[in-house]
Amino acid sequence: MEKAREFLEKGAAGDGAARVSRLTFPPHKPHRESSFYEYFILRGVRVDRVQPGSISLSFRVPPRLTDGEGNLARGAIASLIDEIGAAVINEGSQPMDVSVDMSISYISAAKMNDELEITSRCLGRVGRYFGTTVLIQNKTTGEVVAEGRHSLFRVPASKM
16 A cells, blocks of 8 residues: 555656556455555544444545545545445444445535535345445535435355
8 A cells, every 4th residue: 555655646757557557455354454445535534423323424525535626526425425334334243245236316516625524324224235324414514415325235254
């Protein structure tokens, strides 16, 4: 991860594509450490409150997650909904949850450095199938930025 961070901070000079193709990342250990993707998306997220079936988080929109117009990118919103929707049902020692379906309503824009409040709730569970909802709001204005519904399936533990 340090190699990637160093590369991104220095910028791609001239032979950027060749430099990127030479980067190597050792596989991460699921449930023991964050992947590069998780680190990139979730860096800066602060946990405000955790209750059974619900979590509330704060997040200041960083430049790395904005589009060309300075708005929080829609892909970043989808990634936050994916990660935080899964976090609300995480049980630590349980096997990984796999996203089955997401439905996202993009309602308003969030600008770089806006403070956001993200609330995720578990809607229910049937066997190994879970439903969650994630609401992203501007903490200052209360305006809803996006709302997502996320369904996940808990992969059964390996018997190997």
